[in-house]
Amino acid sequence: MPAPLGYALIATDLDGTLLRGDDTVSERSLAALARAAAAGARHLVVTGRPAPRVRTLLKALGSTGLAVCGQGAQLYDAGADRLLWSVTLDTETAETALGKIEAEVGEVYAAVDQDGADGLTLIEPGYRMPHPTLPASRVERREELWQAPISKVLLRHPVLSDDELAEVARGAVGSLATVTMSGPGTVELQPCGITKATGLALATERLGLGRHNALAFGDMPNDIPMFHWAARGVAMANAHPELKAVADEVTLSNEDDGVAVVLERLFP
Structure with missing residues (x-):
């Protein structure tokens, strides 16, 4: 019908x-x-x-x-x-994009969603999950975020609003990644396009x-x-x-x- x-x-x-x-x-x-x-x-x-x-x-x-x-x-x-x-986000590209953003706004806190049907969400020190019901594994150093292929990076800033962080991120990363805002406290970098x-x-x-x-x-x-x-x-x-x-x-x-x-x- x-x-x-x-x-x-x-x-x-x-x-x-x-x-x-x-x-x-x-x-x-x-x-x-x-x-x-x-x-x-x-x-x-x-x-x-x-x-x-x-x-x-x-x-x-x-x-x-x-x-x-x-x-x-x-x-x-x-x-x-x-x-x-x-589609995965190249980890070297993700690191470069983060560096460009931090050059503009100072330190940000990052997390990643690993690729795959069983991929983990990893969060570095200082990052707070916007949805407390979602499971995440904490790592001690940012380098550990890149230990497996990722689908995206999640960002938070200690001072800037989501709108402010997203605007700066778009200007900083250019064509390295697509910048999105998907919820309170959720600015993300994903594969370009x-x-x-x-x-x-x-x-x-x-x-x-x-x-x-x-x-x-x-x-x-x-x-x-x-x-x-x-x-x-x-x-x-x-x-x-x-x-x-x-x-x-x-x-x-x-x-x-x-x-x-x-x-x-x-x-x-």
């Missing part, structure tokens, strides 16, 4: 969008996604979290299909529990779908490429102003089931 209004694909971010603050998906949201699925729409999680950090959440959603992880650097098959595709849109395009190609019937939900500037790619972008009430500025619609917050509100209207 074709999805109403042509929306055959529903792409949702997780943190600050589909997830509530306690990392759960409400029963209302689950029911709305189920109604959309019954009408023929496919749901794709498109998240900045690396694949190992989404397994439990995908199970809660009953997802056995594809998920775009690591800001688009990973395409994960939940049913087979394996990565179908991944990789975004949620590139990962989503790869996933939809495998599914035989396209951008013309895609509906996207998000809350942070890292969702902007996805909004530009999709036919319609819906920002949460709690979204960053940069995302609201390019959204086609603003719904309620993640705590108030904003995703469900829109889906209930489109898939009654």
